[in-house]
Amino acid sequence: MHPSLLQDSVRGCPKEIPHNEKLLSLKYESLDYDNSENQLFLEEERRMSFLGFKCLEISRWVICGLIGFLTGLIACCIDIAVENLAGVKYYVVKQNIEKFTEVGGLSISLILWAVLNSAFVMLGAVIVAFFEPGAAGSGIPQIKCYLNGVKIPRVVRLKTLVVKVCGVICSVAGGLAVGKEGPMIHSGAVVAAGVSQGRSTSLKKDFKIFEYFRRDTEKRDFVSAGAAAGVSAAFGAPVGGVLFSLEEGASFWNQMLTWRIFFASMISTFTLNFFLSIYNNKPGDLSSPGLINFGRFESDVSVCLLLSSPKPCGLLGALFNILNYWLTIFRIRYVHRPCLQVMEAMLVAAVTATVSFAMIYFSNDCQPLGPDQSEDYPLQLFCADGEYNSMATAFFNTPERSVRSLFHNPPGRLFYNPLTLSLFTLTYFFLACWTYGLTVSAGVFIPSLLIGAHRTLARLVSIMFVCRSLSQVWAVPGKYAFNGSCRGIVRMTLSLTVIMVEATGNVTYGLPIMLVLLTAKIVGDYFVEGLYDIHIKLQSVPFLHLEAPATSHWLTAREVMGAPVTCFNRIEKVGTIVDVLSNTSTNHNLGKICGLILRSQLIVLLKHKVRELARSRLTQRKLQLKDFRDAYPRFPPIQSIHVSQDERECMMDLTEFMNPTPYTVPQETSLPRVFKLFRALGLRHLVVVDSENRVVGLVTRKDLARYHLGKHGLEEMQLAQT
Amino acid sequence: MHPSLLQDSVRGCPKEIPHNEKLLSLKYESLDYDNSENQLFLEEERRMSFLGFKCLEISRWVICGLIGFLTGLIACCIDIAVENLAGVKYYVVKQNIEKFTEVGGLSISLILWAVLNSAFVMLGAVIVAFFEPGAAGSGIPQIKCYLNGVKIPRVVRLKTLVVKVCGVICSVAGGLAVGKEGPMIHSGAVVAAGVSQGRSTSLKKDFKIFEYFRRDTEKRDFVSAGAAAGVSAAFGAPVGGVLFSLEEGASFWNQMLTWRIFFASMISTFTLNFFLSIYNNKPGDLSSPGLINFGRFESDVSVCLLLSSPKPCGLLGALFNILNYWLTIFRIRYVHRPCLQVMEAMLVAAVTATVSFAMIYFSNDCQPLGPDQSEDYPLQLFCADGEYNSMATAFFNTPERSVRSLFHNPPGRLFYNPLTLSLFTLTYFFLACWTYGLTVSAGVFIPSLLIGAHRTLARLVSIMFVCRSLSQVWAVPGKYAFNGSCRGIVRMTLSLTVIMVEATGNVTYGLPIMLVLLTAKIVGDYFVEGLYDIHIKLQSVPFLHLEAPATSHWLTAREVMGAPVTCFNRIEKVGTIVDVLSNTSTNHNLGKICGLILRSQLIVLLKHKVRELARSRLTQRKLQLKDFRDAYPRFPPIQSIHVSQDERECMMDLTEFMNPTPYTVPQETSLPRVFKLFRALGLRHLVVVDSENRVVGLVTRKDLARYHLGKHGLEEMQLAQT
Missing domain, CATH: 1.10.3080.10 (Clc chloride channel)
Known part of the structure; x- marks a missing residue:
């Protein structure tokens, strides 16, 4: 008997439990960093010449360049928009304050300021709350999860990017205690996910390019580059960007990938620098490599x-x-x-x-105005002429400018x-x-x-x-x-x-x-x-840390795996497949492993084959890898595929589409060993077999993320469907 | 039948072929980056408390700090020694040249210079050639190989370090066209290998500390840190050091390891900086973070x-x-x-x-002497008074100083x-x-x-x-x-x-x-x-690149693996083991895989057990993990173990000592997939099994390193015993 495995191992239904951090949500799927090396894939790779691989490599570089360029451009837009909006706001409020300082009635200024702030923030909050809640916050946790291998829904959509950019401009201009650096990382990641796929599902536009990159493996690499480009644009730190990507994401170190990430980062900071220089009327000056700029510190450490x-x-x-x-x-x-x-x-x-x-x-902390008028919006208020209120330097300013003024008060003189x-x-x-x-x-x-x-x-x-x-x-x-x-x-x-x-x-x-x-x-x-x-x-995300908990040598694959596993025969009845995918029946054969097939692959198969199958059994149109790529990444739900009673009786041959060489481990393997294999290869499923090579279980991300070191030793989290 | 596997799969004898780069030497063994998770190991890990793991982690940090400190110190010594020796040499020669420029007979100066140079270089070459040939060259290729996972003999010995340091001082002082940066990387690696083991086999001194780290996995991590510290000390570039280590070595990215590497790098550059500042009578100045110092370039790019x-x-x-x-x-x-x-x-x-x-x-390129007398050894020769020969700036100087003078000629003025x-x-x-x-x-x-x-x-x-x-x-x-x-x-x-x-x-x-x-x-x-x-x-080193050749999807594990594999039963006769280890017989059972045991483990087993076995069959002293660690890394050859005819008949139970869960792949796995698994986990052996879980072959480093992309597509290298 030769069964193949199904992506979702059906478990006992977890009950709904109130929200707390001891839960692990089952709603997040994993990204698959391991190629499904089925016959179709291998045939394509074997057909490709050395020149073909060279071309692919060149496209990767071009894409990374584009990612860097666009990320830099976005950073530039954000910076300019924030500067101008905040400039207008502070100018208006300052005029108002100066007007009312003399005559009394500063409460009107206060109201003006508060209303202006609220208006900006309302705009920002409305678009986030109503249009794209995924754009809330800095986006760094989401990108961390994505790079870790968790598929966070809607995190790399175009809409998210637009809302994110507008949102951050509004919140910073609205005077909140926030920075505009975090969102850059998210923006870079979205740009990367978009550019690398050569199409936009939201805009329904397919450029028919970069089709080879339409799978998790490649997309995740590009998203790493995008995140790095974001860091680089935010802080003017290309190496920091590379290290961020590596620290958070790529557990499998790849030299060429790192080079490309570095390239994207470099281009990004350069683009930002270049356009900001032009905007500031100092072309060729290139003195603002990042959104935040601490200026130069002299070498003098004690x-x-x-x-x-x-x-x-x-x-x-x-x-x-x-x-x-x-x-x-x-x-x-x-x-x-x-x-x-x-x-x-x-x-x-x-x-x-x-x-x-x-x-x-x-x-009542008044400071004399410096000779160089380095203050952006000096507020005199109740200070003497030629002095200004030093508290206003910190509060009546965008946070970036506060930071800079703080780090660069002239030597020997204390502002505060x-x-x-x-x-x-x-x-x-x-x-x-x-x-x-x-x-x-x-x-x-x-x-x-x-x-x-x-x-x-x-x-x-x-x-x-x-x-x-x-x-x-x-x-x-x-x-x-x-x-x-x-x-x-x-x-x-x-x-x-x-x-x-x-x-x-x-x-x-x-x-x-x-x-x-x-x-x-x-x-x-x-x-x-x-x-x-x-x-x-x-968020109950099944986040995998870099190593298994230190004291987890007690656990073996047998204890952590999900079992039983849903199995199919190599040639299976369509009805059985549809039932299993719709969760209306389960299928637990015990037999030697012959391959691994994903739910998404089965759905594409069903979608394309059902009609032809009805006509003539087992003489099928040759399915291409392209059909799978076109469906990536938004696979239709099983409910959208209608299968007639006749079609249910047809047989489907899965041999070509399953991955015949999935990674397997014996049941006795210790958890750290399983963890290492899983993490190093970026797996989504790891098949557990017995000594006869029969499938006994399946280890997924959630099984590994469940264990963590708590205050009292190893703790196990519960799983929840939410 | 339950066989276990032996490290060296015995192949057809390769014949001796003249030296060329199309060969792969069999004399290099692999490092094992994968722990042998046998019962002894698991028991130890399970015994250890969470606090125990914390302590280990702290020791790792301490060791990295020490590595950084010692590496920085060595860099400092080299720098000071070279400066002084070269200073004396150039002073003597300069005096001599000035004396003979007037009276004629500059050939005497030439001879003096040549003899001084040759004397220094002779000293350096003699110690390298006669005492430790492994210290020749920059050492970077060797360290690259070590980090790649190849066991280069004698590369991290104390003797190598001593010869390396003295050698580099002599060659630089001897005026050769060389730098002193490369050897620092090697020195750092040796320091790391020494410190982390808590003993010196050369000095026969065991401090009884850090015994946990006496295995390839841990040692290689520390050597990465040492190499990074070396780069850091050489160039004042701690981040560059980290990236060097990662680029060359750690394919499996580990956040904590990277942190420690970074720490070692930081300490190293700081130590060098600190001591050089003191040496230059400017304590607290900290202006020489690396051996080479380009000085500061102003920000002005066009x-x-x-x-x-x-x-x-x-x-x-x-x-x-x-x-x-x-x-x-x-x-x-x-x-x-x-x-x-x-x-x-x-x-x-x-x-x-x-x-x-x-x-x-x-x-006859004379330049006026600058007002600041920035030249170290200005040679006037036939130039007018107040001028100096500009060719001498480049040639009559240590290479580092040439570089610096070249990069820092004052703006608007060309020396050359x-x-x-x-x-x-x-x-x-x-x-x-x-x-x-x-x-x-x-x-x-x-x-x-x-x-x-x-x-x-x-x-x-x-x-x-x-x-x-x-x-x-x-x-x-x-x-x-x-x-x-x-x-x-x-x-x-x-x-x-x-x-x-x-x-x-x-x-x-x-x-x-x-x-x-x-x-x-x-x-x-x-x-x-x-x-x-x-x-x-x-050197015919089996070096594994980061990815399999692009066009190697045609090959499967069946084609690249070494077969047949030497197998033992779970309980095997001592005689059989000794014979197989001595290459006098082979043993090819076909059975289900139950574990993997290394040659080195068998040797330790034989060494400790032979005597007791003779006395009473199967009632043995409990062997500890410590016995294996004490023998690491210089395991005795099989010839040194004498087994009597009686002892040959004893049975030995290998269950406790073999790794019961080695990584396996099916025969049909494609080469890139095998390669990825092998490289990502830093394996030394990968067992190939058939669908019945029977051992059919073993993939080692040489099997993968054999294939490379040549001018005419995929090429296969031959194996040679040399």
Whole structure:
């Protein structure tokens, strides 16, 4: 008996359980990083000449170039739009404030500011909540999951991209405590998924190019490149982009792929740089490689650098994450209607404006205006002529500009006094915490940088009496601020170090930055996971970490696998297949394994063959690989295929379409070993066989993701259909 | 019948064939990146608590820190030693030349110079040729092979390290056209292999620590870190180091491992920086992160950058490689006796000195001495007072200093005229080509940089009339020189780009550097492989590239595997095992696979059990994993184990010691699929089974490395015992 296997091993029905992070959702499918090497595939590969492979390779490079170019362009558009919108907004409000400072009635200014903010944010929230909820947030958790191999629905659609871009412009212009860097990564990924497929399903347009790349393996490679290009455009850090992609995604290292990713990143940062230079009327200057630009730090490190101790930063990060975790739970439970979500976003926008205004209003920290007029929107308020309110530098500004002004206050001079800094940190901390997770498209990188930087700076100032002998501390406060940037929140440690090093353009900072990040990570991990991981967990995504839990050698494939497995004979009755696919019957033969066939393949088969089968049994039109590619990635549901009673009796030969050499493991294999094989090859299914080579079970992503190290050793999560 | 498999599948004896690159040597064994998960191993892992795993993780970090520190220290020692020795040499020669310039008789100076050079080089060549031939060359090809998974004999021994360090000091001080960067990578790797094992077999000293790490899997991870630390110390490029390790070695990406590699790199560059700063009496300055330091380039890129066209550079690189290839063939055939090798090295040293002297003597390119006296050893010779011979800047200097002076001639002023540059390039090209492959310890990075830089600069100067309108070309000639650096020779493209970007500390150069490197690589690859690859091929090393040849879908596991396989029963007679291991008999049962056992494991088993077996059958002392670790990595040969006739009749139970769940593939699996599994998991053996789960063959590294894409499609290499 020669059965083949079906994609979904039918299990006992899990019952509906209230939402919590101890669940694993079954609604997410896996991407398949392993080619289904069936006869059709092998025939195509064998027909292809060496020249054909060369051409493919060249197309890959061209696509990566395009991805980089388009991502850079999008970053450029976002930057210009945000600058202009925010510029107009701050100009109007500033005029208004100046008008009313003299005559009294600043509450009108406050209302104006709050209304302007809310209007922007409302626009952003409406498109996200009503048109494409997948565009909410920074998109980094979603891309992490995608690169990890989880198929998140609608994450790489064109519509998501459009909503994301408009959304992020609105939220940043609306003065929320957010950054525009995170969304760039998502945008890059969408661009990559679109360009590489040579068609848009949303626009119903097929360019008939790049058809070879229409499968998970190739698409995922390009999405890695897109994400890297996004990082690169956001931070001006091409190497950081490559490392981000690798850290999150490609467990199987491929030199040529890495090269292409690097190429896309380079093109992306170059494009952004080029167009921004032109926009700024300085063509050829090329001084803005990324959306955020820390400027150049001089090489002058002292031992005192290490003073900006990362431990409290880790604690602060942990607190941020815990608060945000509770908030997210609350939102999942009570704020799930789009109207409510939009209203919450508007509320946050209004509160942000109010708090900022109050902080500026009650602050009496006046600083003299610098000779170079480096302030963007200096607010005089109640300060003397020639001075300005320093709290306004932090609050009356886009977050990027706050960061830059903070890192680059001229040596020897402190813009801020410790009180201002502490107050700002505290307020901004809660605002950012409230903001992250709103139904708007926005990132958390810049806010976390701001919080960390301010906290560190405040601390530095307060310890200046201790450290006075080290005169450099005074000379370069910005540097310390930078170093303390509170990375306890996000914890993408490796790529982040590189991003920071690249963004500052100075290798010497590497070691201190790394030590700070590492300590922050260790301290933070002790309390709670990283922000992105929390959000991934709350979505119940079956995320595979890089290694099996350390103490999981006790478990074997037999214990983790799903069984029994649905099996077909090599030549099977159409009726049986349809019934099994419709979940109305199950089919558990026990026989030697002869291959693996996917649900999607069976559906394409049924769709194309049913008619012909009815006419003459077993003399079929030759199905091409192209038929499978055309259906990718949105395969029709089984319900859409109508099979008559006659057709149900036909026999279908699966030999050509199944993968005859799926990877298998014996039942006694330990979990870490199964895990390693699964992860290294990016598998979606791993067949478990007994010593007679009979199929006894199937290991899928969910079976592996279920086990994790909790406080009390190895824990097992439950599965839920939601 | 339940057989287990033996490591060496005995094949038909290959006959001895003359040395050429179409051969694959059988003398190299593979490293095993896959743990042998036998009962002993699983028991140990299961006994270990979560805390135990934490401790292991901490030790790994400590070891990486140590590796970084020691590597940095070694780099520091090399740098200081070379500076001082070369300083003394050039001082003596300069005094001598100045003395004889007036009175005539410069030939005495020439002789002095040549003798000094030869003396240094002789010392370096003698220790390499007579004590440790494995320390010859840059060591990068060897480390590439090691990271690829090939066990190169003696490559990570302490003795190799000592000879390598002394050797490189001698060769650089001896004025050869070599760099001291390559050997650092090898040194780092040796340090890592030593530190991580917690013992030195050479010194017969066992510290009884880190015993858990005594296996290929862990050791190879640490060697990756060591190599990265070496790159980092050599170029001040920690990220480049990480990428080098990944590009060359770790096909299985592991986040924590990468973090540790990065940590080691950071520590290494920091240590070097720190100690060099102290040595230079500028503690806290930290301005020399690497052995080579290009200094800082200002951000000012113009489109004209791309003029430094990489195509001729690729051609030049190809020519270099072809010449060196012929030379190496010649050396393998005729210069294989140590005495001859030492003599050749001395000859090259003397010729280098003579040619340099001649070039300086006949050059009449005088330049005024700069106001800042930036020249290290300005030679006046026949120039007017206040001027110096500019050819001497290039030749009368260590290669590192030549590079630096070339890249950093002050803007608007050209040290060199085109003729000088062209002559230097030509001479240096042939000298470097002759030098690489000598029996001395030395690298090829700096020479290739010098050749490329000079060539580009010369070309730039000659095209200045065309490009005059772009005034920047004149302002920053060093930049163009840098960009053109002739990377056609080596072609480690990705990590090199990053190394270059890091070394210049400027992201903006990324894209042009990458484009130049890429074009050079494509042009070069069209003619001949990279220099390191050539040398690896000439050693007949079974090197696995990252992917199977594109057109190899025709081949299946059945065709590439080695068969028949030596099999044992689960409980086997000692005599049979000894006979098979001694190659005096073969054993080909056909039965269901039940596990995989290695030759080394059998040898340890025999060694420990033979005595006890003799006393009482099947009641054995419990063998520990420790016994296997103690024997690692120098397992005794089978000949050293004496088995009496009585003992031969005993039965040995292999169940506990074999890996019961080896990875298997069906016979019909295509070569690319086999290759992917093998490479992704870093396997050493892959068992091929039929549909009944019976062993039919074994795929090893050599079976996969045999196939490569030649000029006429897929080619198969022959196997040779040498």
